[in-house]
Amino acid sequence: MSGVRAVRISIESACEKQVQEVGLDGTETYLQPLSMSQNLARLAQRIDFSQGSGSEEEEAAGADGDAQDWAGAGSSADQDDEEGLVKFQPSLWPWDSVRNNLRSALTEMCVLYDVLSIVRDKKFMTLDPVSQDALPPKQNPQTLQLISKKKSLAGAAQILLKGAERLTKSVTENQENKLQRDFNSELLRLRQHWKLRKVGDKILGDLSYRSAGSLFPHHGTFEVIKNTDIDLDKKIPEDYCPLDVQIPSDLEGSAYIKVSIQKQAPDIGDLGTVNLFKRPLPKSKPGSPHWQTKLEAAQNVLLCKEIFAQLSREAVQIKSQIPHIVVKNQIISQPFPSLQLSISLCHSSNDKKSQKSATEKQSPEDHLYVLEHNLHLLIREFHKQTLSSIMMPHPASAPFGHKRMRLSGPQAFDKNEINSIQSSEGLLEKIIKQAKHIFLRSRTAATIDSLASRIEDPQIQAHWSNINDVYESSVKVLITSQGYEQICKSIQLQLNIGVEQIRVVHRDGRVITLSHQEQELQDFLLSQMSQHQVHAVQQLAKVMGWQVLSFSNHVGLGPIESIGNASAITVASPNGDYAISVRNGPESGSKIMVQFPRNQCKDLPKSDVLQDSKWNHLRGPFKEVQWNKMEGRNFVYKMELLMSALSPCLL
Amino acid sequence: MRPFLLEGGSVSQMPVAEGKSVQQTVELLTRKLEMLGAEKQGTFCVDCETYHTAASTLGSQGQAGKLMYVMHNSEYPLSCFALFENGPCLVADTNFDVLMVKLKGFFQSAKASKIETRGTRYQYCDFLVKVGTVTMGPSARGISVEVEYGPCVVASDCWSLLLEFLQSFLGSHTPGAPTVFGNRHDAVYSPADTMVQYMELFNKIRKQQQVPVAGIR
Numbered sequence: 125m126s127g128v129r130a131v132r133i134s135i136e137s138a139c140e141k142q143v144q145e146v147g148l149d150g151t152e153t154y155l156q157p158l159s160m161s162q163n164l165a166r167l168a169q170r171i172d173f174s175q176g177s178g179s180e181e182e183e184a185a186g187a188d189g190d191a192q193d194w195a196g197a198g199s200s201a202d203q204d205d206e207e208g209l210v211k212f213q214p215s216l217w218p219w220d221s222v223r224n225n226l227r228s229a230l231t232e233m234c235v236l237y238d239v240l241s242i243v244r245d246k247k248f249m250t251l252d253p254v255s256q257d258a259l260p261p262k263q264n265p266q267t268l269q270l271i272s273k274k275k276s277l278a279g280a281a282q283i284l285l286k287g288a289e290r291l292t293k294s295v296t297e298n299q300e301n302k303l304q305r306d307f308n309s310e311l312l313r314l315r316q317h318w319k320l321r322k323v324g325d326k327i328l329g330d331l332s333y334r335s336a337g338s339l340f341p342h343h344g345t346f347e348v349i350k351n352t353d354i355d356l357d358k359k360i361p362e363d364y365c366p367l368d369v370q371i372p373s374d375l376e377g378s379a380y381i382k383v384s385i386q387k388q389a390p391d392i393g394d395l396g397t398v399n400l401f402k403r404p405l406p407k408s409k410p411g412s413p414h415w416q417t418k419l420e421a422a423q424n425v426l427l428c429k430e431i432f433a434q435l436s437r438e439a440v441q442i443k444s445q446i447p448h449i450v451v452k453n454q455i456i457s458q459p460f461p462s463l464q465l466s467i468s469l470c471h472s473s474n475d476k477k478s479q480k481s482a483t484e485k486q487s488p489e490d491h492l493y494v495l496e497h498n499l500h501l502l503i504r505e506f507h508k509q510t511l512s513s514i515m516m517p518h519p520a521s522a523p524f525g526h527k528r529m530r531l532s533g534p535q536a537f538d539k540n541e542i543n544s545i546q547s548s549e550g551l552l553e554k555i556i557k558q559a560k561h562i563f564l565r566s567r568t569a570a571t572i573d574s575l576a577s578r579i580e581d582p583q584i585q586a587h588w589s590n591i592n593d594v595y596e597s598s599v600k601v602l603i604t605s606q607g608y609e610q611i612c613k614s615i616q617l618q619l620n621i622g623v624e625q626i627r628v629v630h631r632d633g634r635v636i637t638l639s640h641q642e643q644e645l646q647d648f649l650l651s652q653m654s655q656h657q658v659h660a661v662q663q664l665a666k667v668m669g670w671q672v673l674s675f676s677n678h679v680g681l682g683p684i685e686s687i688g689n690a691s692a693i694t695v696a697s698p699n700g701d702y703a704i705s706v707r708n709g710p711e712s713g714s715k716i717m718v719q720f721p722r723n724q725c726k727d728l729p730k731s732d733v734l735q736d737s738k739w740n741h742l743r744g745p746f747k748e749v750q751w752n753k754m755e756g757r758n759f760v761y762k763m764e765l766l767m768s769a770l771s772p773c774l775l
Numbered sequence: 776m777r778p779f780l781l782e783g784g785s786v787s788q789m790p791v792a793e794g795k796s797v798q799q800t801v802e803l804l805t806r807k808l809e810m811l812g813a814e815k816q817g818t819f820c821v822d823c824e825t826y827h828t829a830a831s832t833l834g835s836q837g838q839a840g841k842l843m844y845v846m847h848n849s850e851y852p853l854s855c856f857a858l859f860e861n862g863p864c865l866v867a868d869t870n871f872d873v874l875m876v877k878l879k880g881f882f883q884s885a886k887a888s889k890i891e892t893r894g895t896r897y898q899y900c901d902f903l904v905k906v907g908t909v910t911m912g913p914s915a916r917g918i919s920v921e922v923e924y925g926p927c928v929v930a931s932d933c934w935s936l937l938l939e940f941l942q943s944f945l946g947s948h949t950p951g952a953p954t955v956f957g958n959r960h961d962a963v964y965s966p967a968d969t970m971v972q973y974m975e976l977f978n979k980i981r982k983q984q985q986v987p988v989a990g991i992r
Contacts, residue, residue, distance in 0.1 A: 521870055522868070522870075530868075532853045532854075532868075533853040533854045533855070533866075533867065533868025533869060533870075534854070534866055534867055534868055535854075535866065536851045536854040536856075536866045536965070536966035536967070537851065537853065537854070538850050538851055538966070539850060539851075539852065542852065542853060
């Protein structure tokens with residue numbers, strides 16, 4: 125040992141752990157060694173209790189020996205050994221099967237005995253009846269059928285109900301959607317006509333004329349309301365509209381401006397209490413939604429209010445000889461003496477009280493609709509003016525103001541033109557002027573008509589022009605005699621009716637200015653009619669071949685007429701024997717004298733001077749004709765008869 | 776626009792030579808008008824300022840700059856007229872005066888060149904007559920008579936009417952037709968025509984400045 129180098133021998137214990145598998149890389153996976161208890165359990169499994177029973181000691185001893193041997197040997201080899209033993213045994217014992225059966229029966233009996241003894245003690249084990257589903261009674265199948273039918277029916281019903289619910293839900297949803305859609309389309313239509321804007325969750329609209337140039341401070345806002353919470357079950361009314369508008373309370377109802385002219389001043393107590401009678405609301409046009417009429421009415425109220433506010437402001441500001449009176453909702457002005465123009469704002473809400481009181485006193489004829497309409501026109505013109513004065517674009521160098529004003533410098537307008545641009549005549553002044561004109565015109569018409577109906581001879585014809593200015597209109601007055609229109613048309617008058625006065629243009633170019641007084645026109649026409657008669661005689665004389673000896677429109681002799689002057693004409697018959705002298709005055713009427721030849725006058729005293737017979741051809745004294753006893757329907761006809769009577773018979 | 780006639784009322788042509796002052800002659804004329812029945816309607820004023828182009832903008836040839844006249848007429852209170860001799864007439868609004876201040880570099884105001892006529896405005900039916908004293912600085916240098924006939928817009932159509940009317944109070948001192956109408960007979964009369972006539976009158980009076988006519992003072 126000492127001299128020889130020790131050889132190293134490595135000793136490795138045999139693998140105690142069984143290899144379960146070897147991986148491809150050579151690693152071995154081991155099975156974990158069995159624990160003691162597991163090992164015991166395994167060993168116990170191997171024991172064949174049937175073999176080693178207590179009846180044969182020998183066997184048991186042999187078995188024990190075997191068991192000892194087996195303990196060290198591999199399990200698989202043991203198994204093989206045992207099988208070999210079992211195969212071998214039947215040949216050993218021919219009654220083996222009997223024995224086996226007996227044995228097993230004994231074992232079972234022993235077990236039964238043990239169990240029974242244990243059970244009897246009731247200490248460790250008890251016998252309990254095994255619960256077993258009792259079989260359903262005889263009628264069971266029918267009940268079962270019923271139940272199952274019920275169940276399936278209930279299921280079907282549930283499905284149906286569910287479906288129905290869903291359907292109704294969708295239907296209502298549809299309806300709501302439809303309403304919503306209607307609302308939106310209505311809103312769209314509203315949007316086409318009115319200015320709308322959204323403020324928060326509200327939709328507000330604009331009623332005012334501000335965008336058109338109005339300076340009225342009223343905000344004029346209306347609110348658009350969604351009117352969809354209607355009961356769907358009930359019948360939807362025909363005029364139902366998903367969109368509604370809410371109008372400010374002071375613009376509700378209907379309003380209009382009333383302009384009237386009264387002859388005499390009313391009591392002071394009556395002032396400012398113009399009846400607020402209600403005109404029926406205009407029926408909405410078919411096809412236009414009711415909000416449209418509602419908004420239009422409200423806008424009209426707003427406009428009327430603006431007009432009235434403007435008028436009353438001007439009425440207070442303007443200084444006139446007779447101050448304008450503004451009381452409550454009425455403006456009173458005196459355009460002519462003893463004549464009163466009243467402009468009032470009538471605003472009626474929808475309550476019935478005002479409606480009732482209205483119908484009692486309503487007198488339709490004192491309405492001047494033309495002026496009411498013109499007021500609306502004027503305010504719109506006013507709006508336009510304010511709009512155009514601030515209109516852009518605008519030259520940077522030019523002063524602000526009206527466009528024509530701006531151009532007046534470069535276009536070299538003279539003073540008159542600039543004045544006409546700057547005319548700052550207010551609404552009230554204009555309307556008073558128009559009222560004056562309208563009044564003057566109607567009074568002129570009335571005067572002419574009354575004259576025409578009162579006086580038959582000569583006749584008056586008035587031809588009114590259809591087209592007038594607001595401040596001027598004209599009428600042509602013809603004075604004629606019936607039946608002689610062709611020869612007697614000397615008097616043709618053109619009456620230009622202005623604001624304060626009437627200008628009369630005569631046929632020959634003379635211009636006479638008459639004031640607004642009714643009497644002046646009447647007197648003038650009367651004097652013209654009286655002149656007409658004399659003119660007619662002159663014309664007639666021409667036709668009949670008589671000679672005009674003298675003619676005068678204004679005779680300075682005789683009684684003085686209170687109206688105008690008398691006119692006179694003297695005409696001589698063609699052969700000079702007779703002469704007719706006519707004097708016609710507007711007041712005194714006509715006086716006709718006929719002069720006879722001297723030789724026809726029997727009662728004429730013989731003159732000492734005119735001895736010679738040739739003097740008999742001189743005309744003698746005048747004799748008055750009893751004109752009202754003459755035959756003939758009018759003056760000219762009578763004159764014609766007279767003339768023809770005095771003319772020598774040509775035959 | 777109204778046709779209009781400007782009488783070249785220079786001193787030598789007026790009866791001033793007979794030994795009366797300008798003031799007396801004006802009084803004589805106005806008295807005649809009043810006797811005719813003309814109505815007094817306030818006053819009128821036409822002024823004219825001369826500008827010449829600044830030296831810096833002139834060419835090197837030494838040519839004389841054009842003269843520009845800036846005029847105002849109280850008949851056209853919102854307008855301002857700028858005229859060149861024989862040249863165009865510009866009508867502008869009164870802001871033009873401010874513009875001229877800005878244009879100092881190009882147009883310079885001639886010193887003591889302001890000439891104006893002031894007087895009374897008379898209305899006689901359709902005729903508008905303005906008799907004025909032309910002054911330059913402190914001294915009166917002549918008389919201007921302007922006659923306007925309202926209803927007519929073509930000057931040549933009413934020229935003889937104007938002439939006849941003038942004869943009624945000026946006697947034999949009636950002028951010939953203004954040169955403005957020389958080449959265009961049917962043209963519509965414009966305010967610029969009035970201003971051209973005033974400019975010509977002022978120039979005429981300015982030229983007489985050197986030889987003062989006896990009887991002015």
